[in-house]
Amino acid sequence: MNRQLERLYRTAALLALITIFYNILEGVVSAWFGFEDESLALFGFGLDSFVEVVSGAGIWHMVRRQRENPEQAPDQFERGALRITGGGFYLLAAGLLFTAAYDAFRGHAPTTTFWGIVVSCISILSMWLLIQQKVKVGKALGSQAILADAACTKVCLYLSVILLVSSAGYYLTGIGWLDSAGALGIAWFSLKEGKEAFDKASGLPCSCS
Template structure:
């Protein structure tokens, strides 16, 4: 697909990538600050993991931003993807330890309306952004851009999981739900890290892409 791209189209896609990653960085700085603050106040392993994921997303987007300011972005594909994969593994390790400490009774999470709010906001913003970035990366043939979009997809899964855990704790007093949500986040992070490290990136939006292709052929 990339061989058919004109220089003008490629330049336009590069500009779009830069816009996406700069927006991602700005959004996730705010998200990380809110989630980590709420997590610290509530002693929530899931929220702290959510905040750390936002920090990693900033780092991941920064890697892509750096790559696409190079004269030859394609040259830096492999190291960029490896860095993103390593970030997933680091997140999984931290969240697992924190969740185990919570399950052992060392920490007991409190209710967090602020955490619920930031999780809902993430569910509103991230899906469209991740879909746009993945389609852009696929058109460019860039695995690093697709890996970064997969990082955003993890944020969507994570937001939903964290939201469920926080709601169960708030509504029913199930304090263990927070730790279970955190462990689910860790498992997702390991899976995505392995796929990024291997460069085995399948579209998380295949159904939408199939519908889009059908519309284009009609």
């Protein structure tokens, strides 16, 4: 393997690790402030980040495998990680749908959504940078798997936009159901991500974009 190719694979692996550790940090911060401020959208966003960690581990393993044998099919570790990820997203979506409906019925409103605005703005910038780098490396390697991962990272960016809109909307208007609406949007994308994970585990291409 020449030096240029090795460098690209190292970059791809580094991007996967950055995604993993960023999602761990984002998940802790979002879940904590979401719980403290009683913001369901922010709390759900944090739980979504934790599920993304498992997916990121599968991608990191995939990059390592592709360095040795690019044509090899996904192995048991990758398929297992993807199925766990898919199941996690489905459970998260179900929980958010039930809780959002309950909160909307009760007229519950969060204490504040300030931290939802802060977290979402940081996440939008971070995800955008990760997408650019993943697309660059994926095209250089001619790797459809890495490009598919970049497309799936767009889902994280969309989730951040939903969180920003719902958090800023509540912060500016005080309309309580906007937080529940944001949680429902995150639940919808969680269902989509769950399906994509199971599709990839079955060897189907990702169509997150």
